[in-house]
Structure formats: structure tokens, C-alpha cells
Amino acid sequence: MQTILVTGGAGFIGSNFVRHMLSMRPDWRIVNLDALTYAGNAANLDDMATQAPGRYRFVHGDINDSDLVKRILIEERAGAVVHFAAESHVDRSILGPLAFVETNICGTARLLMACRDVWEQSGRPRDFRFVHVSTDEVYGSLGPDGYFTETTAYDPSSPYSASKAASDHLVRAWQRTYGFPALVTNCSNNYGPFQFPEKLIPLMILNIVAEKELPVYGDGQNIRDWLYVIDHCEALAAVLERGIPGETYNIGGGAERANIDVVRQLCTLIDQRLHREGASCGSRLIRFVGDRPGHDRRYAIDAGKIKRDLGWRPRFQFEDALAATVDWYLSHGEWIDAIRSGDYRRWIDTNYGAARVG
Ligand code: NAD
Ligand code: TYD
Secondary structure, eight states: OEEEEEESTTSHHHHHHHHHHHHHOTTEEEEEEEOOOTTOOGGGGTTHHHHSTTSEEEEEOOTTOHHHHHHHHHHHTOOEEEEOOSOOOHHHHHHOTHHHIIIIIIIHHHHHHHHHHHHHHTTOOTTOEEEEEEEGGGGOOOOSSOOBOTTSOOOOOSHHHHHHHHHHHHHHHHHHHHOOOEEEEEEOOEESTTOOTTSHHHHHHHHHHHTOOEEEETTSOOEEEOEEHHHHHHHHHHHHHHOOTTOEEEEOOSOEEEHHHHHHHHHHHHHHHHTOOGGGOGGGGEEEEOOOTTOOOBOOBOOHHHHHHHOOOOOOOHHHHHHHHHHHHHTOHHHHHHHHHTGGGGHHHHHHTTSOOO
């Protein structure tokens, strides 16, 4: 049994990673350290106690709390860390950048310090790994041609992407300066179950269902390279198990779509499922609104390196996985109601009283 410390495992990608990997790797135990910000929903993983008995532990805490991180690493004898915890929404970073500096930059630095301390004290085990989960947004904006590779110069546009860029530099510095066995991944936009409905795809799904307006920024021609979240999780497992410390791996789905096309496709999928036609079709709700400041035009990943070196490739087609995502949201009304009402934030009190879990 090997134990992995996951940070931010109550969020979108982290909770999919925990769920998927506990099912795919029966010899893994996962400890999930999450501060439960507005984006964290510990209930996403409530069924792990029965699905993976004895192999999942939730710890309510902050990556900035070095003593807690060290205690977990030592008492669990964790052999790896997969670092998801972050403030992750570009629009929020425009309104309030400091939280992004505090979590994404300071939090990553403190996490690195705590992990390195324990790694040094344990005799620098050769097989220890620290995987830093980052974004393609660090590379900035592409024109109509070309792709981001691992050697593309960083050129972040938003407080979010600038804070992630800084965290990537810190991780690489720890690897080069201290020999700390860290790897960096830069992935394109994810979609799938459990994504907080402030990001494009779940926001649009919920608004179409509720017959609310669909705010499309600018001319709707900004392009994102979409990857189904399970493909991302499998890429991260490949990096953890077969990646080389000090290396960076770009992860992408090769599914470039203009935002307006994604929104139209979601309208069609939901129209079909809710038997809406003519004047009640979802596309009537589309509204072109003012553009996001600093809005990157196009992201597109060259995932050649991870395919060649680690044998990973995406398994899911965009059209199929988008339809599956719509079906997941349509069949998880309780999850959506808990998000809307804020009930999901009462998870700690309901499950553990006011005491910290750990
Ligand atoms: P998310 O916002 O859904 O989840 C973030 C999680 O981190 C939440 O559970 C939150 O409670 C937790 N968290 C925040 N601050 C914390 C702190 N100080 N200590 C402990 N936990 C804390 O984010 P996501 O979309 O799942 O993204 C996860 C990671 O993947 C992020 O690092 C993000 O930059 C990166 N990423 C995301 C995408 C994407 O499309 N969503 C693409 C590429 C990379
Ligand atoms: P988002 O899901 O916020 O991800 P990111 O900004 O990290 O790429 O947005 C995806 C794209 O959709 C981005 O180009 C901004 C656009 N967008 C809208 O047009 N309307 C919206 O309401 C949102 C949330 C995003």
C-alpha cells in the first residue's frame, strides 16, 4: 500500500482524481488535505468510506499550515504529493487577486518547504514524488496558429495565471536548488462531473436548464482546448508513476473549440434531453456581454511529449464526454441544490461538529 497526499482534493479535478485513482489503484491510500473554500465540497467524496474502506482520509486544513502538512506526511508515511489546491477562477482573480497570491504562491511555497523538510529528514527517499498540477494559462495567449510546448516562454495575462506561473517557478526552483523530486504539469481547460458552476460549461448547463441568460464574453470566438477530467487524472497518474523529476509535461485534449460553439452545442444537447424546440430552444438565451479584461484569445496544447515519453493519450472524445457531462448535471439535482443553497458548506459541522478533522 502506498499513501499519496492530495491537496485540494475536495475541488473539481482533485475529487475526480481521488475517486478515479482509488478505483483504479487498489494499493493506493489517499489522504486529502483541503481547506474547504467556496470551491471545496467534501461531500463529493462521501461515498469513499464505503467504496474504498480504510483507503481514504479527509483532513480539513490549509496548505499554508506547515506543521499540519509535516504531521500528515510523517504519520501517513506518504510517498508522494499531488498538489491541486489553488484559487482557480480567472474572473475571481480579477476581482480579488490577493487570495490567489496567498494560496497559489505563498501556499505552494509553504507546502514545498514542509514537504522538503520531511523528505530530507527521511533520508531523501529516491522514489518520493511531488506533482504540481498547473495550467496552460501560464503561457498566455496564442494567435490563430501554433501550440504551447513545454519550452514556450511564460507570459501570463490574469492574476490567476500569473500566480500559477509563480508557483511553477517555485516548484522548479525547489527541484534545481535542493534536488527535491518535483514535476510540473500544465493542462488545458477541463470539464466533467463535480465542476463548480462558475466555469463556462457547468454555468451554461445550469443556466440553460433554468432558462436564464447565457453570458458569452466578447465575440465568443475565444478558443479553449478542452480535456475531459478523467483524461487529466490519468495523465497525472502517468506523470506520478513514470515521469522524471525536474521535467514538465503539457497535457491537452486536442479539442479546440470556440466558446460560442461550446455554448451552442450545450443548448442542442439540453434541448434534446428536455424536448425543447422552436421558441423554447436554449440558444435564444445567448447574450454577448462585455469582454473579460485581459481575455486570452486562444489556448492549444502540444501534448506530444507526454504521449511519447509516458504513453498517455486522451481516451474520451469531446462530443461524447460533453454529452455525458450534461447527463451528469441533469441527474445530480441534489448536488446542484446544495451548491446553490450553500448547504455544501455545512459539511464539516454536519459530519464532525465544529472540531477540525485530522
Ligand atoms: P477548484 O477551484 O475546483 O478546487 C480547488 C480546491 O482547492 C478546493 O477544494 C479548495 O477548497 C482547495 N483549496 C483552496 N485553497 C486551499 C488551501 N489554502 N489549502 C488547502 N486547500 C485549498 O479547482 P480545480 O478546477 O479542481 O483545479 C485544481 C488544480 O488544477 C488547480 O491548481 C488549477 O490551477 C489546476 N488546473 C485546473 C484546470 C481546470 O480547467 N479547472 C486546468 C488546468 C489546471
Ligand atoms: P472559464 O471556464 O472561466 O475558464 P478559463 O478562463 O480558465 O479558460 O472560461 C472559459 C472560457 O469561457 C473563457 O474564454 C471565458 C469564457 N466565458 C464566457 O464567455 N462566459 C462565462 O460566463 C464564463 C464563466 C466564461
